[in-house]
Amino acid sequence: MKQFIVIAFASLPLFLAGCSTDKIADYQPASPSVSERTAQQSGVEVALDPFVESARTKQYFDIDAVAEGIAILHIRVTNKTADQTFLVEKKDFQLLPGGTAGGLTGNGNKIERSHATADTLNTVGAVGVAVEGIGLIGVGLIGLGMESKFNEIQRNFTGKEMADATLSPGQSMEGFVYFMPVKKDEDWTRAATVKVNLTETKTQQTIALSIPLSH
Amino acid sequence: MKSIRLIASFLFAVLVLTLASGCTHLKTVSVQPSALPTGQLLPHNVALVLDQELADYKNEYSRGQDNFIDSLGVPLQDYARQAAAKSFQQVDVVPTVKKAAALASADLILIPRAVKSDISIPVWAWDNDNLTLVMEWTAKDRASQNTIWLTTITANASEPMGSAFSYGKNQRILYQKLFDDLSLKTYNAFQGAPELRGSPATPPTPHP
Numbered sequence: 198m199k200q201f202i203v204i205a206f207a208s209l210p211l212f213l214a215g216c217s218t219d220k221i222a223d224y225q226p227a228s229p230s231v232s233e234r235t236a237q238q239s240g241v242e243v244a245l246d247p248f249v250e251s252a253r254t255k256q257y258f259d260i261d262a263v264a265e266g267i268a269i270l271h272i273r274v275t276n277k278t279a280d281q282t283f284l285v286e287k288k289d290f291q292l293l294p295g296g297t298a299g300g301l302t303g304n305g306n307k308i309e310r311s312h313a314t315a316d317t318l319n320t321v322g323a324v325g326v327a328v329e330g331i332g333l334i335g336v337g338l339i340g341l342g343m344e345s346k347f348n349e350i351q352r353n354f355t356g357k358e359m360a361d362a363t364l365s366p367g368q369s370m371e372g373f374v375y376f377m378p379v380k381k382d383e384d385w386t387r388a389a390t391v392k393v394n395l396t397e398t399k400t401q402q403t404i405a406l407s408i409p410l411s412h
Numbered sequence: 413m414k415s416i417r418l419i420a421s422f423l424f425a426v427l428v429l430t431l432a433s434g435c436t437h438l439k440t441v442s443v444q445p446s447a448l449p450t451g452q453l454l455p456h457n458v459a460l461v462l463d464q465e466l467a468d469y470k471n472e473y474s475r476g477q478d479n480f481i482d483s484l485g486v487p488l489q490d491y492a493r494q495a496a497a498k499s500f501q502q503v504d505v506v507p508t509v510k511k512a513a514a515l516a517s518a519d520l521i522l523i524p525r526a527v528k529s530d531i532s533i534p535v536w537a538w539d540n541d542n543l544t545l546v547m548e549w550t551a552k553d554r555a556s557q558n559t560i561w562l563t564t565i566t567a568n569a570s571e572p573m574g575s576a577f578s579y580g581k582n583q584r585i586l587y588q589k590l591f592d593d594l595s596l597k598t599y600n601a602f603q604g605a606p607e608l609r610g611s612p613a614t615p616p617t618p619h620p
Contacts, residue, residue: 255534282560282561282606282607284562285561293609301512342469342474343533344474344476344533345533345534345535348473348531348532348533349542350532351530351532352530352531352532352542354565355528355530355544355546356544356566356568358546359563360563360564360565360566361548361562362562362563362564363559363560363561363563363605363607365605365606365607366606382460398558398560398561398607399558399560401558
C-alpha cells in the first residue's frame, strides 16, 4: 500500500502535465485551397473544402475527426448578385455519401463526445471511484483535465461552425459544417456529393446546386 | 490508537463520498444592461417575440460529478428587449409568433432564439473559463410571414475561474462580458443589415 502511494505521488506530475487546455488554432483558409471544389449558379458561388486529412482536423479541431467518423466541411458562399439576398442555412447542405440513397444533413447538432473518447473518460471515472487515497485524487484530476479538454474541443466546434444567415448582395460568408456519422478511418468524400439549396428571400425561389466532392 | 484509526477511516470515507458523489447547482444569472451606442433607429415597427423557449433557456454543463444549470431566461429577454429598442423605431413585445402575426401595427416580426452554449472549464483556478453562446435572430415580414433576414451571433467571454472565494464573482463577470459582447454584436448586426434599412418591408412577389 505504501509503495502504491509513493508511486502515485511520484507519477502525479506526469499525469497532470496535459491538464492545462491550450487554445486550438484559428482557421485561416488559403484562398483558394488546393482541395476546394466550387460551383456557381444564378450569381451565387459555393466553395467546399472537405477536411479529409487527420493532420488538418487535429490542427484546427484538436481531434482526429476522420478516425472518429466526423465529416468536416469548410464552406464559403459568395453572393455576386447586385440586388438579391439569399437564405443560407446548415440544414440546406446535404452530404450524399457514395453508394447510399440517404444523406446526412448539416443541421447544426452538437458534436457529442465521440464514443471512443467518452469510453475512455468513463473508464477513468470508474477507476477514480475504485482507487483509494491519493490515487483517487490523482485520477480524479486526470478525469477533470480530460473533461476540460473535451469541453474546449466542443466549444471550438461551436465557435467555428457556419452561421445560419441571410447573405446580402456582394457579401460572402464562411464556416464549417459537420456531418456524422460517416465511416471511420475512410475517405468520406469518395463518390460523395453535397447538395445545396439556397432560397432567395424576395421571390422565395430556391436555387439548387450539386457539388461532387471526389476528384 | 483504535479511536484515531476509526476517526481517520471516517474522514477518509467522507472524502471518498465527497469526491465520488455529485450535486446539481442551480443558478439564475443576473447581468446589468450593456452600454450600446445611440445610432439611427431603423424604420420598422417591430413585434418582438419573447417566447417560452427563450424564457426557459439554460446553460447546462458538468464538472467532474457535479452538474451546473445556469438559467439565462431573464438576461436573454432583457438583452433582446434592449437590442431591439435601441435599433427600431417601435417595439412591441409579444409571447408568440401567432400574436405577432396578429399585431396590425407591426410590419416586422423579430424572433430571437438561443441556439446553444458551451463552456470550457479549466482544472486550475488561474486558468480561464471560456464561454460561448450562439443566438439566432430571424426577421419575418408580418404580412407574408416570409423570412427577410436571418443572422447568427456567436458571443464569447473569458475570465479566470478563480478560487472557492472568488468563483462566484468571476462567474458574474464572465456572464456580464458575454452579454456585453452579445449585445454589441446584435446591435451592429441590425445596423449593418441592408434588408432592415429603408422603408418597411414590402410583401414578396408570390412564387408561381
